[in-house]
Amino acid sequence: MSSILEALTADEIAPVAEAGGGSILPLRLEGAVARIRGKTLIGPIDLTIGRRGLTIVMGPNGSGKTTLLRLMHGLQRVASGRVIWALPEGAVRARQAYVFQTPIMMRRSVVDCIAYPLILHGTARAEARAQAAGWARRIGLGHVLNQPAPVLSGGEKQKLALARALIRRPDILFLDEPCANLDGSAMRDIESILIQARQAGTRIVMATHDMGQARRLATDVLFMYGGKVHESAPAAAFFNQPQTTKAQAFIKGDIVE
Amino acid sequence: MDSIFQGLFQAFHLVLTLDPDLYRIMALSLRVTLTAVVIAAAIGLPLGAWLAVNRFRYRRLTIAVLNAFMGLPPVVVGLFIYLLLSRSGPLGVLGLLFTPAAMIIAQAILITPLIASIAHQAIRDLWSEYHDLLISLNATRAQRIKALLWDGRRALLTATLAGFGRAIGEVGAIMIVGGNIEYSTRVMTTAIALETSKGNLAFALGLGIVLIGLAVLVNLGIHWLGRTERASNW
Numbered sequence: 144m145s146s147i148l149e150a151l152t153a154d155e156i157a158p159v160a161e162a163g164g165g166s167i168l169p170l171r172l173e174g175a176v177a178r179i180r181g182k183t184l185i186g187p188i189d190l191t192i193g194r195r196g197l198t199i200v201m202g203p204n205g206s207g208k209t210t211l212l213r214l215m216h217g218l219q220r221v222a223s224g225r226v227i228w229a230l231p232e233g234a235v236r237a238r239q240a241y242v243f244q245t246p247i248m249m250r251r252s253v254v255d256c257i258a259y260p261l262i263l264h265g266t267a268r269a270e271a272r273a274q275a276a277g278w279a280r281r282i283g284l285g286h287v288l289n290q291p292a293p294v295l296s297g298g299e300k301q302k303l304a305l306a307r308a309l310i311r312r313p314d315i316l317f318l319d320e321p322c323a324n325l326d327g328s329a330m331r332d333i334e335s336i337l338i339q340a341r342q343a344g345t346r347i348v349m350a351t352h353d354m355g356q357a358r359r360l361a362t363d364v365l366f367m368y369g370g371k372v373h374e375s376a377p378a379a380a381f382f383n384q385p386q387t388t389k390a391q392a393f394i395k396g397d398i399v400e
Numbered sequence: 401m402d403s404i405f406q407g408l409f410q411a412f413h414l415v416l417t418l419d420p421d422l423y424r425i426m427a428l429s430l431r432v433t434l435t436a437v438v439i440a441a442a443i444g445l446p447l448g449a450w451l452a453v454n455r456f457r458y459r460r461l462t463i464a465v466l467n468a469f470m471g472l473p474p475v476v477v478g479l480f481i482y483l484l485l486s487r488s489g490p491l492g493v494l495g496l497l498f499t500p501a502a503m504i505i506a507q508a509i510l511i512t513p514l515i516a517s518i519a520h521q522a523i524r525d526l527w528s529e530y531h532d533l534l535i536s537l538n539a540t541r542a543q544r545i546k547a548l549l550w551d552g553r554r555a556l557l558t559a560t561l562a563g564f565g566r567a568i569g570e571v572g573a574i575m576i577v578g579g580n581i582e583y584s585t586r587v588m589t590t591a592i593a594l595e596t597s598k599g600n601l602a603f604a605l606g607l608g609i610v611l612i613g614l615a616v617l618v619n620l621g622i623h624w625l626g627r628t629e630r631a632s633n634w
Contacts, residue, residue: 218532236538247533250551259547260537 151281151336157343158314159238167228167235167314168194168346170215174224177207177214184210185370187224192315197337197347199357199378202367203399208350209244211367212317215348216241237264240308242318246300248292253284256292257306264311278306282336298329305336309345316340318349322356334360354394358382366390368399407605411613414606422607426614429587432500432574433567436507440567441560444512448519448559449545449552452527463520469513474506478573481506485577498579503587506573511563518562522555523548561619568615588614 176186185207213219228235258275361378485497571589578585595604
């Protein structure tokens with residue numbers, strides 16, 4: 144089945160920073176640690192997320208991929224260490240977006256769900272809905288514009304979540320396994336949108352278990368193990384010459400505990 | 401058994417003959433109850449949402465007290481308001497005792513905890529679902545509450561209807577603060593109590609049946625306006 148996506152224009156998808164707004168990137172983590180009730184979940188972590196590219200975060204279950212994304216986005220409190228953006232703290236949240244593994248659907252129509260972030264930040268309702276309708280049509284949700292979001296299929300929900308995340312043209316987009324449990328067609332559509340966003344200048348950091356997807360999309364890879372960044376490398380280097388035995392085993396498909 | 405049939409007959413008779421006393425009492429019942437429900441919903445719904453969204457030191461205690469207040473004894477509430485509004489009370493100067501306004505105050509006080517508590521439970525569930533999204537979207541506290549109230553509107557409608565149900569059937573508090581004065585503060589429930597005490601059981605039962613019909617009609621009307629059933633899946 145061919146894709147029903149239409150190409151998104153730069154005006155629709157390019158980050159605000161590309162129009163001269165000043166980017167919130169690079170992002171630096173310096174000895175960042177996340178804890179819950181005294182138990183260390185991840186860290187200490189030192190890394191830098193530059194202005195361009197698509198970073199894939201990989202690793203076995205429980206390695207800390209989701210916690211790392213949440214820590215960077217600000218959903219997880221930093222217990223110690225620092226998370227440093229290029230712009231002051233007050234400006235950064237509005238310039239990021241996050242797509243959850245299980246898409247959170249508000250009890251509203253598709254068009255209202257996509258428009259919600261715009262309305263939240265001051266866009267007039269009619270204008271926000273018009274923009275949202277345009278987005279919905281481009282990503283193949285034009286036929287369900289006025290349907291309740293919670294009754295969409297899994298693939299449609301994830302597309303909606305992606306449109307809702309991108310509509311405010313964030314500098315950086317975090318995605319937590321956005322294609323988990325999706326079929327090939329829906330996965331291709333999601334990847335197509337991500338590629339367009341990356342080409343327009345959106346920085347993407349995405350957790351995935353799917354090795355094929357990682358190879359298709361990644362410009363660089365963070366391999367997590369035991370709550371730490373076990374290996375960090377450009378995609379080609381990581382997949383062709385992994386430096387650690389855990390990463391080698393993971394890439395080969397062996398069980399990594 | 402005869403009383404029940406006579407009650408049914410009386411109910412139809414009262415409604416079909418357009419009994420002016422009945423319609424006056426029904427109108428006052430609706431005016432008092434609906435006004436109290438609007439006031440209680442205006443306080444209780446945002447309060448329930450606020451309690452669901454905010455974390456503060458005595459939150460659990462506040463919720464426990466709110467839940468306990470769902471069972472406030474109407475007679476005690478009535479007595480308390482009576483003391484406040486009586487001529488020698490702190491609010492006596494307002495001259496509200498034995499007026500519909502006093503009955504509205506009593507009903508609003510009785511049902512606000514009920515509406516707030518049910519709303520809190522509904523919003524708390526929705527908040528646990530929306531939490532990460534609304535934080536991620538950088539919604540302010542007011543925007544979060546607004547989103548939760550709007551998206552939870554069907555559950556909140558149910559909370560409001562529960563408040564209506566309690567208020568329309570309430571008798572103890574409004575009897576004390578309203579006085580059951582004919583042409584002034586007599587409502588359906590106080591009229592039923594009076595007719596029962598006079599031994600007019602069939603007439604009292606007739607009024608009771610009309611009261612139940614009225615409550616059902618209002619509930620159906622609000623459900624229809626809110627399209628609760630059609631959109632229940634979202």
